[in-house]
Each structure stands twice: as C-alpha cells, then as structure tokens.
Amino acid sequence: MAMKRLRSPKDCCVAAVRKDPEAAFCEECGQPLARCMAFAECGGLVGDDGLCHVCVDPHLQIIPGATMNAPIGGSVALPFDLYNSSTIDRPLFVTGLWSREKGDWREERLGWETLDPGTRAPASVTAQEFDRAGLHEVEIMWTVATRWRARQENFAFSSRVLLNVAGESAGAAGPVVQISSENAMNGNVIQITDNTSRGSKDDGKVVSAIDMNIHRLDVEERRLGLRGITEDLRVPRSVAFRFAGFGKQQTPALELPISTPDGILAFGRSKTRAAGGEGDVHLTVVDQSGATDTDQSLQLSRRHFELYVENDRLMLRASGSNGLRINGSALGPDKIVPLNDGDVIEPLVKAPGALKLAVRFAREFDRVSLVTVTRTPAIQESAA
Template structure:
C-alpha cells in the first residue's frame, strides 16, 4: 500500500485571551493584564478580532483546503493527474474571503497561475477548482506545491495573505499491459493523505459491501511570507515590509500637534490629520502658523488618514481641497502607498508653505521606524 501525503504546519495562533478582553474597551490601547499593545483587525467592529504575530486576523482569515471525497484518477508515467481542490471560508463571523491568486509548482519547476471561475467565498461556504498537473514524464515520487492568495476587505481597506500547501504522490511506470493505478481519498489513514489502490482491490471491496469514502481529505497549510513578498501581496515592490507595530516618530511637531512616538494603537488603526486641533478629534494638527491664517484655512479640517495595510504605509486623502504628495495631487478618497523620501504637502496652492517628509529606518527588510518631519516656510 503506497501513501500520498500532504505536508505543512498550522497557521499562527491567535492573541492571548487577556488581550481580547481588554480590546472590548475601544478606548484601550494596551492590554491591562499583560501590557502588550492592542493591534485590532481593521474590521474589529464586525469581527472583534486582534491581529496575530503575522499581522493577520484569524477570525476573518480562517481558510480550509481539502481534496474532494471520492476523487479518483489514473496516474501513470506520461499521463496527467487532476486534483479536485475545495476552498472553504471557515470564518464564524459574516466576513467573506476573496481569492486573488492560485499557483501550482511541480517538482521545483516554474509556477503556473490557475484561472479561477470565482473570487468571493462567503463565510461557511466552499468553492471548487480542479488543479491539473502537467504531463508526468517520469515514474517515481511527484510533488505538487500550491500557493493560494486570499484577501479580507473592510470599507476601502484590504489585507492580503498567501498560504502554501503541498501534495506528494507516486507515479507508476508506464505498462500498457498492467492495471491502472487509481488514487482515492482516504482521510482515515494514519498520517493523513491519499491511499493508492489497485482497481481490482476497489472492485473487490465494493462487491464485498465495503462503504465508499465520503469524507474529504483536509490539506494542511501555512503562511508563505516569502511568497507574499515575491508576489507583491504584502509589503512594498522592493520587498520591504512595514509591520503593524512600526514606530512612528514625529519631528518638528509641537506636543499638541502630534501623538506620542510609537505604533498606531487606535481602535480604528488609523491616524487622522487636518486643520482641526487634537482637542477637536484629529490626531495630527496641520496649520502653517500659530493661528488660523489664510493658508491654514485652506487646509481641510480632515485632510488625510495614515494607516498600515498589507505591509505598506498608506495615505488616504479625505479633504475637499485635496493635497499633494511630492508632485502628485490627490483628490478626496484617493489612496497611495508612502515610501521613504516622499513629501506630503497639505497646502495645494502653496506647496512649500508646509510639508511633512517621510523617512524609513529598515532592519532585515522590515521598516522598524518611520520618521515624519514637519517643515514650514520661514
């Protein structure tokens, strides 16, 4: 009896329960029991989830992969194998998952992207896709690696992740005179996997009244952080990633104009900037001078928001007058990824009157500090 097996480890665990209890207070920024910062999911209002160590909400992103029960196919040297894959959104809250990519790699060959007839999977629902191998040219052990990219969305924001799984199975030598080898799902075998049967054995078992397999085979999977960078699903195009716990450092701001240095720990996960003072609800007060002069009045009360999304530092224009980043003018609701060296210019009609420069400090391809420096015309 030969075995086809799957290999991968489980996903990252959820945050401690004490943090979840503290996060019920939306004004809380740190866990009152363990002292850790509370990094809430962007959809915390719907899911109540906290981000795990990989910046993922395990409540919203609960993916299950399996191979269909009763799947069978001949697999011989020179043939192909179809693996009927089922993707399930196992989230217990009303949060859909979006499948943004599926790739297959065989025996260290180049990846092939599969076209999917679906994109959205509702909670507790499944979608099916046939993963077909290339021609199996050689007998022996064959490996299929799967990469699946998923996203979760809330309002205009989106977080993307990539998971990997793999399947190993034997390819029988080509022998026209012998019986074909059939692969059937057998989820009850020790070690989890496919069991390879000879068709005559299957027929004999059926004639003896043995029940057919009715349970799908669960495939284990794990986060593929390297693939997330390579496929530009998380982080910047140059492979640099901005984690949710990145420290923001405010230079050139007075104490009443900007928050304390540190990560974004607000319940919304966003910082709001504009003409309004911090007492009026803004996190960053932007005024050219000390009072409300003409240039300051041209800055919207709510001008832009800053947040971390899919490993990138993002800005969203919120004000009716817009703003500039470098030489690009942003209109209301436009978003862009901020990079080291970018300059935010809040006063469109006088770009040099006030600016905020962005600088990254990087360690091991992760941005550990973002320094935001305020400068105004003399």
C-alpha cells in the same frame, strides 16, 4: 474532522481589547494591540503579519467522493473545495490559483471569485505527467483578498500534497488514487496504488472531507507584488511612529504602532483625541513669527489626510476637500498612494511651502521599524 487553524492572536490580547477598546497594549504580555481595518465589525486583532484571523480563515479540503485515476506517464486531477470559515458576514475574494510539482508555478483556471462566509466552492489543479514511481510533491497556492470599504488586504496560502505513485502491473487499468489524512513530513498524503486486485474493498473514493494543512507564503506575497514595498522591504502593522516639530497634544504621546479603532492616523485641523477632538495629528499653519495663520489653517480640512498600514505598505489617503501634494505632485480628494522613505507631504496645494511633512523610515533588516514624520516649520512651544 477538526479544522487545521493558522496561528491566532494571544488570548490575553483578545481579552485586553474586549476589556478596554481604547487600549494600546496588552497589560499581560505587553504586545501592541493592532486592530483589524474592520474592527468595528469583527472585533479582531492582527499580528505583525497583518492577518486578522476573524476575517481571514480559509481552508482547503479534499472533497468526499473524489476519485482520480492516472497511469504512470499521465496526469492526475486533484479536486478540492476552498472553504471560508470566517464567522462574520463578509466574503473572501479568491483572486488566483496556481500549482507546481517543481520549478515555476502554473496558473490554474478558476471560474469564480467570491467565497461567502461559511460556504465552500469547488476547484481543481492538474498534476502533470508522472514518469516514474515513488514520491511526488504537488503544491497548491491560492491568493485571497479581504475588503473593507475602500481598503483591501491581500494574502497567499499554500498546501502541499505528497503523491506516492506505485509501478503498474501488467494488464492493469492504471493506478487508483487513494487519499488519507495521515500526516507525513508535515504534509498530506495521497496514496496512488496499483489497482489489480479485483477483490479490493477500497474503491479509491474519499469517504469524508480531508482538511489540508495550509501555510502563509510571505515570500510569494512579496514576489507577486501583493504585499511589501519591495521584495526585501516591508512596513509591518507593528511599526512605531515618531512625530517631530509638533506642539504639545498635537500628536500621539508615545512612539507607538497605530492602535486606533479603525487602524488609521487622521491628520487635519481637528484636535487630537487627547485634546478632546476626533483627530490623531493636529495640523495648523504658522507664520514667520510662529503665530498661527488662521486663514491658511482654515484651508485644512478637519480630517485632511489619513495614514495607515495596508499590505505591508504605508498608505496615504487624501480625505479632505482640497487635496494635497506628494513630492510636488497634486493628489486629489479620495486618492490613495503608498509612501516611501523620504517622501514629502504638502497639505496645502496652493501654498505648498507653508507646511511640509517629511516621512523617513528606520530599517531593521527587511522591515521598517520606525516611521518619523517631521513638520516644517516646527511649532514653537509658545504657538502650541
């Protein structure tokens, strides 16, 4: 049976990044080309939702041979496999499993976490007591993480199953669950029928795996704290960056999303790529006359800190040897923190007033559309 796939990046965008690994936009559709955090390995792009479909391609399948029995007034166990159909050699980590018929989620027991590429692992949820005949909907939610070095992206998915419970006949042993791949109301139907016919050819067992329709649960991701700054505010991968107070060739030239091969903006003493260096934002310290303060500038590492978007948040990692300050608090090497609107970055711990970078968010509805990074003191053109 063909897999039911989630939405993937456009073919033209994939072709554009294969043609030019440094391209910022797709020439055909004009969309920004945001790389997966593991682009060097997977070559994948992510959309505004931050999902790389090369790395994250989960499925839920009702397993062959499953037989589930329950009388009206009882419960139904729904066995299934979670399957990782990613084509690259990096696992998914299943971090939680829940189910519900209506109302609140019930957390289910899951005795494993790692799901290697091309493999499946068993799980099950229990649909609670059915006290009436008719349609019952069971929703299954699971959360997954994909990891690359020190970074991790989290997502939540769900599948909805419709149970049609028929009334019992006198003397019956109870309804037998029969599963079909028939789609109804964009869901997956499991038919529970009264098993009173001794001559029935249907033994209630699944003959072949049924791949279920799955959906992203972006609202639940924010509610669970997996993604977003708050439940009503997020920083998408398509957010643009503006730089103020910098000199020529010290920052990316245009207001663009992050389109570097590793999905990171590197701030530090190294020159920018446009100027022949390996950095993205060039940092120096200037004195009161606007001239470069060489001694203090040497306190900045060539790659002093990094900014990147992860789980719909703007993250900062202190990558230099001397650390830095955020809103006056010291942050040591290799430490990672989320940034918020109004935060002030001071790259020099021992001279915090020598260089400051203020971060501001421009918001459109529930998303940040522009991040502005303003340096103080500003670079004069003669010093640039």
